[in-house]
Amino acid sequence: MSKGLIVQKFGGSSVANPECIKNVAKRVTGYKKNGYDLVVVVSALGDTTDELITLADQINKDPSEREMDMLLSTGEQISVALLAMAIHKLGFEAISFTGAQVGIITDSSHMRARIIKINGGKIQQELKKGKIVIVAGFQGINLNQDITTLGRGGSDLTAVALAKELKANSCEIYTDVKGIYTTDPRIEPKAKKIKEITYDEMLEMASLGAQVMQPRSIEVAKKFDVPLHVRSSFSPDCGTMIIKEVKKMEEVVVNGVTLNKNEVKITLCNVSDKPGVAAKLFKELACGQVSVDMIVQNVSHTRQTDISFTTPKTDSAKALRITKLVARRIGAGDVSVDQDIARVSIVGVGMKSHHGVAAGMFGVLAENKINIEMISTSDISISCIIKKKFAETAVRALHKKFGLAK
Amino acid sequence: MSKGLIVQKFGGSSVANPECIKNVAKRVTGYKKNGYDLVVVVSALGDTTDELITLADQINKDPSEREMDMLLSTGEQISVALLAMAIHKLGFEAISFTGAQVGIITDSSHMRARIIKINGGKIQQELKKGKIVIVAGFQGINLNQDITTLGRGGSDLTAVALAKELKANSCEIYTDVKGIYTTDPRIEPKAKKIKEITYDEMLEMASLGAQVMQPRSIEVAKKFDVPLHVRSSFSPDCGTMIIKEVKKMEEVVVNGVTLNKNEVKITLCNVSDKPGVAAKLFKELACGQVSVDMIVQNVSHTRQTDISFTTPKTDSAKALRITKLVARRIGAGDVSVDQDIARVSIVGVGMKSHHGVAAGMFGVLAENKINIEMISTSDISISCIIKKKFAETAVRALHKKFGLAK
Numbered sequence A, B: 001m002s003k004g005l006i007v008q009k010f011g012g013s014s015v016a017n018p019e020c021i022k023n024v025a026k027r028v029t030g031y032k033k034n035g036y037d038l039v040v041v042v043s044a045l046g047d048t049t050d051e052l053i054t055l056a057d058q059i060n061k062d063p064s065e066r067e068m069d070m071l072l073s074t075g076e077q078i079s080v081a082l083l084a085m086a087i088h089k090l091g092f093e094a095i096s097f098t099g100a101q102v103g104i105i106t107d108s109s110h111m112r113a114r115i116i117k118i119n120g121g122k123i124q125q126e127l128k129k130g131k132i133v134i135v136a137g138f139q140g141i142n143l144n145q146d147i148t149t150l151g152r153g154g155s156d157l158t159a160v161a162l163a164k165e166l167k168a169n170s171c172e173i174y175t176d177v178k179g180i181y182t183t184d185p186r187i188e189p190k191a192k193k194i195k196e197i198t199y200d201e202m203l204e205m206a207s208l209g210a211q212v213m214q215p216r217s218i219e220v221a222k223k224f225d226v227p228l229h230v231r232s233s234f235s236p237d238c239g240t241m242i243i244k245e246v247k248k249m250e251e252v253v254v255n256g257v258t259l260n261k262n263e264v265k266i267t268l269c270n271v272s273d274k275p276g277v278a279a280k281l282f283k284e285l286a287c288g289q290v291s292v293d294m295i296v297q298n299v300s301h302t303r304q305t306d307i308s309f310t311t312p313k314t315d316s317a318k319a320l321r322i323t324k325l326v327a328r329r330i331g332a333g334d335v336s337v338d339q340d341i342a343r344v345s346i347v348g349v350g351m352k353s354h355h356g357v358a359a360g361m362f363g364v365l366a367e368n369k370i371n372i373e374m375i376s377t378s379d380i381s382i383s384c385i386i387k388k389k390f391a392e393t394a395v396r397a398l399h400k401k402f403g404l405a406k
Helices: A018-033 A048-059 A065-089 A121-128 A154-165 A199-207 A215-223 A277-287 A313-330 A349-353 A357-367 A388-401 B018-033 B048-059 B065-089 B121-128 B154-165 B199-207 B215-224 B277-287 B313-330 B349-353 B357-367 B388-401
Strands: A005-010 A037-042 A094-097 A104-106 A115-118 A132-136 A139-141 A147-149 A170-175 A196-198 A228-232 A240-243 A256-260 A263-272 A295-297 A304-312 A335-338 A341-347 A374-378 A381-387 B005-010 B037-042 B094-097 B104-106 B115-118 B132-136 B139-141 B147-149 B170-175 B196-198 B228-232 B240-243 B256-260 B263-272 B295-297 B304-312 B335-338 B341-347 B374-378 B381-387
Touching: A005 A018, A005 A154, A018 A037, A018 A065, A018 A132, A018 B048, A037 A065, A037 A121, A037 A154, A048 A065, A048 B018, A048 B065, A065 A094, A065 A132, A065 A139, A065 A147, A065 B048, A065 B065, A065 B094, A094 A121, A094 B065, A115 A154, A121 A132, A132 A154, A154 A170, A154 A215, A196 A199, A199 A215, A199 A240, A199 A256, A199 A341, A256 A388, A263 A277, A263 A313, A263 A341, A277 A295, A277 A304, A277 A313, A295 A374, A304 A313, A313 A335, A341 A388, A357 A381, A357 A388, A381 A388, B005 B018, B005 B154, B018 B037, B018 B065, B018 B132, B037 B065, B037 B121, B037 B154, B048 B065, B065 B094, B065 B132, B065 B139, B065 B147, B094 B121, B115 B154, B121 B132, B132 B154, B154 B170, B154 B215, B196 B199, B199 B215, B199 B240, B199 B256, B199 B341, B256 B388, B263 B277, B263 B313, B263 B341, B277 B295, B277 B304, B277 B313, B295 B374, B304 B313, B313 B335, B341 B388, B357 B381, B357 B388, B381 B388
Parallel strands: A005 A037, A005 A170, A037 A132, A094 A132, A104 A139, A170 A228, A196 A240, B005 B037, B005 B170, B037 B132, B094 B132, B104 B139, B170 B228, B196 B240
Antiparallel strands: A104 A115, A139 A147, A228 A240, A256 A341, A263 A304, A263 A335, A295 A304, A341 A381, A374 A381, B104 B115, B139 B147, B228 B240, B256 B341, B263 B304, B263 B335, B295 B304, B341 B381, B374 B381
């Protein structure tokens, strides 16, 4: 009798070379020996995806997205075959599948496809035969039989979607860190591993720069209530559980501090302070598929105001071009770009019911003589834009202030 | 109106790097510009296949053949995507497909699958839209949706099978040499490119060591009368046509001289000269899947004889083990292995109707003081086993004797 089904996902660093792959095989078969059924989702080996992108870039700077998916999906196909061989070597039965073969049906948005449905039948069949089933992450197939990919970090999504479809008992996300930390341990060595965190907090942490898990996969896990266990592929220790609700005697107010240095701030100066101007700008940016994060428009004392927003570095050239166009059209002033910014954020479900958290954050930054350029808040997070050079000082000070090292 | 359909196949050396791929794209689009419909079959980039095999070898010395096919088929998938991007860059429409996507259905003999049928519909559809269709060579899919591969050189087979299925006007095999030569130009610089050669001669040439084309694909071309044009991907010159019948005013007797240094000779000594002994040995070798090429049993003057045969180096360990077992069972004498042999052969349809060809061959070897250890003949070829050190001398002497440099 099976003790239940576990879906395990191993990222690129966990399968970077033959030794790593053998290590994963040992881990997986250990669970099998203990009586679990296993579906294993694997990413491409180490830097394979980047190498393939470089190859494409040498041939065509603006490659067809359908052909990019054809190209990139080979990375995961290599991984699943090699992992199956490593598991066979240990004397266990295993079978590998591409996304297409297990019927991961997606829409046709190449390079960022959304999963429409999964035909779990083939996997169930092989599990019944006692086999460990290995599935290529990150990829699917559309109704026209074209190979699609789910975007960066898409293997997490594959794992979560399979866990939901197969009604798995748990979904384990193996990575090169031991779990989710209260902040980046490279910045604050006193950072602590978080035992349990809610989907909402994790979503804030992920989209605020903690790069452990892809936000879309957490959204899907939340939607279907799939409990996630983020843990290290190099250690047997438990990692961090991402769940619906964390029940504790005494609620923690702030759960983590995050830092994002990959954004720029764009400011449109001397805008007429009248309705519809902001709408015009952000509609154009949306049409140009520019991601906009924080937006600040100051109260105006004259009849003119400035609008500032932050956007990922990768979108900055496009954002600048569009903002300049809009500026000319509406007769606004200069457009400036500030590369020298960082965003620090504090995250925690507890802050909903606690007063003074924001004040505490601003106070700590002031004590450290760090000027705040923009502020944005949500139910469970507060973010400040500051000068890049103060970023690490701010993280350490906030980590201490909210007692996260305890 | 289309001028007709051409199937073109480009081998690994023709797509070894981005520059080579761009070169292939130029070549292909040149034909498109001239009004032809095109289906392009591509092999894996340069050494990709060997690199994947090495990777597998580091993980499992005896990998599952199903998983090897899963692994190796990624090589061609990478090539087709990159070639499509290169063609797009030149402003032409192109679409890439895996073997599975265009319905190349095979049996389930992984790593050496045979094509059962091809559903040409998808290709026809895309050709009608004016697209250049690029198909991954070497691979297919079995009825269970598992990926299969056709064995080394399988891309040739893909091209020939597609040419047959789509009723192509011609099938061009692009390679890194300019065509089929009267002998290896590295051995005899006076070697000449052959303009036309029959399927049968080419089969003899291919299986006798000329490594330009895979024998199975020539067999299929012969069976369905698909004319092949073997030519260089780096030169616009015509190469060699492989066709059913070559019509010439004056028939050429010998068309080529081939050399094979990749075999060993195994001799079983002091065998009782009675019926059934040879049968026993070669039945066991066949059961062990050992390829046996030439066989010689001498006339016996006592009541004992020796049996010698040649086998590829790769099979030699297995062949030796089986021969020793049989020797013990039938009470024969010692078993010896000779690594120091080479096979030189002359090939030509003309020799069927010409006398004295064999005598001419033996005479040339004698003049050069080269001892002949074994002889084997077919309708259109004569092969001699000689000491390895005389191999090149023999090739050059035979090339001259039969007037191939003219």
